[in-house]
Amino acid sequence: MNLRNLLVKPVLLAATFLAGAAGAAEVDGPKVFWKISMWGNPRALSAGMEEMAAKVSEATDGNFQIKIFYGGQLSGARENLDGLKLNAFEGAAICNFYHPGKNPAWMVFSLPFLPLGDPAVDRYVRSKMFEHPAIVADMERWNAMPYVSGLLPQYEILGKGTPPANLEDWSGMRVRAGGGLGSAMEKLGAVKQTLPAGETSTAFQRGAVDAAAFPFTYAHVSFKISDEAEWFTSNLAPGTSECGWVFNKTAYESLPAQYQDLLMGQRDMIMQVTQEAYAAQDEKNLPMFEETLTKVTYSDEQLATFREVAGQPVWDEWIAANSDKFDAQGVFDAVWSYAKEAEAGN
Known part of the structure; x- marks a missing residue:
């Protein structure tokens, strides 16, 4: 065997070993x-x-x-x-x-x-x-x-018909919104609906709902609510899920x-x-909303009124309704406690 073969063989073996190692699993298992x-x-x-x-x-x-x-x-x-x-x-x-x-x-x-x-x-x-x-x-x-x-991001609401420029305009409106968010809308006189997301667009087409709350903006587009809607709220931010x-x-x-x-x-x-x-999704969808739908923006005074009417009362009702099932007050307090930790930089 000449000197060239003696030098080349180890190099090829090393290359083969490295290639095998590169393809090996980082985590072995069944x-x-x-x-x-x-x-x-x-x-x-x-x-x-x-x-x-x-x-x-x-x-x-x-x-x-x-x-x-x-x-x-x-x-x-x-x-x-x-x-x-x-x-x-x-x-x-x-x-x-x-x-x-x-x-x-x-x-x-x-x-x-x-x-x-x-x-x-x-x-x-x-x-x-x-x-x-x-x-x-x-x-x-x-x-x-x-x-x-x-x-899930904060919700906003898209709907059909006359835009709710004032809080009183929500009275009687059928709004797809679940949980405490739905309860908050009921405080404004809306009628809560809890349809699965995939059924909401069809409900619009059938005239069964007037508005729908979804994470803004992606879910409204994902479930084709924006195809049915005529207006959207831009700063209601009533909560999430x-x-x-x-x-x-x-x-x-x-x-x-x-x-x-x-x-x-x-x-x-x-x-x-x-x-x-x-x-x-927001970067893509928001300009489209603003171009094709009527934008509803509430004043600071209107938002303060909404929070007063639909904040603490809904919290208190939820805690009272669940206190015999689990430590509802403790769960509620934990959310606020962890939020303070996050704001303080942990």
């Missing part, structure tokens, strides 16, 4: 396939979870596969918790106000005028609340566990520890991607 149930189409709410599924597959060299099934293929929006209890799938998105009796503590996220308007504060508060004993207990009844918040992601507890506990760690290590990334997706 082959696992998870199904996640979701209604509607892929959208900003699911962007972070889609990115998580891609990263998990990449990190495990394809051994751990996660697929989100859209359009209610696995379960209806109101039945996702039931499906988790039956071990029909390994994870799901849930919206708390679709089934308030199934997740009573989670309804705190839908109370009006919570201190969640700042995206950074919102992210911190919800992350902490997903570890709160009452929030965890709600899911345990359904063999589920909280994973990551959907971080929680459409978050939960796992089947049995499935999660059956995973090897390294897969569990991998999933939990993705949560910050998921929230970052989700919030960026919301912001990108």
